[in-house]
Amino acid sequence: MAGEPQTDCLFCKIVSGDIPATIVRESATTVAFRDINPQAPTHVLVIPKVHYPDAASLAAAEPQIAADVLTEAGAVAADEKIDSTGYRIIFNTGSGAGQTVFHAHAHVLGGRGLQWPPG
Ligand code: AMP
Ligand code: ZN
Numbered sequence: 059m060a061g062e063p064q065t066d067c068l069f070c071k072i073v074s075g076d077i078p079a080t081i082v083r084e085s086a087t088t089v090a091f092r093d094i095n096p097q098a099p100t101h102v103l104v105i106p107k108v109h110y111p112d113a114a115s116l117a118a119a120e121p122q123i124a125a126d127v128l129t130e131a132g133a134v135a136a137d138e139k140i141d142s143t144g145y146r147i148i149f150n151t152g153s154g155a156g157q158t159v160f161h162a163h164a165h166v167l168g169g170r171g172l173q174w175p176p177g
Pocket of ligand 1: 077079091093095103156
């Protein structure tokens with residue numbers, strides 16, 4: 059059923075605690091943890107606790123939780139003190155855009171100069 063935990067999903071296992079992560083924030087609906095392969099001094103992933111394969115399907119089914127992910131992404135940026143220097147919130151969507159984990163997640167990247175357009 060949509061939104062239910064998926065047994066083969068890495069990020070569902072982080073939500074359940076079956077796989078460890080360096081959690082930096084948690085809310086009723088979201089978890090934020092450090093990316094295992096950071097691409098910037100701050101690289102945190104914010105995920106909904108419910109399982110949807112990407113950001114658009116999350117927003118279509120659970121718009122309030124999609125908003126919670128964005129609110130928490132902003133809170134991470136403030137916690138990490140990158141809100142004053144600038145940061146990026148990224149939702150890779152589809153394998154052609156580099157998505158490798160099909161549980162919706164926001165990347166929060168900052169702490170270094172960020173090129174535009176991204177590669
Ligand atoms: P994406 O490529 O947009 O799907 O992002 C998936 C991200 O998850 C990548 O940046 C990975 O480095 C990260 N990742 C994969 N496994 C873990 C893990 N066990 N803990 C934290 N981050 C992870
Ligand atoms: Zn999942």
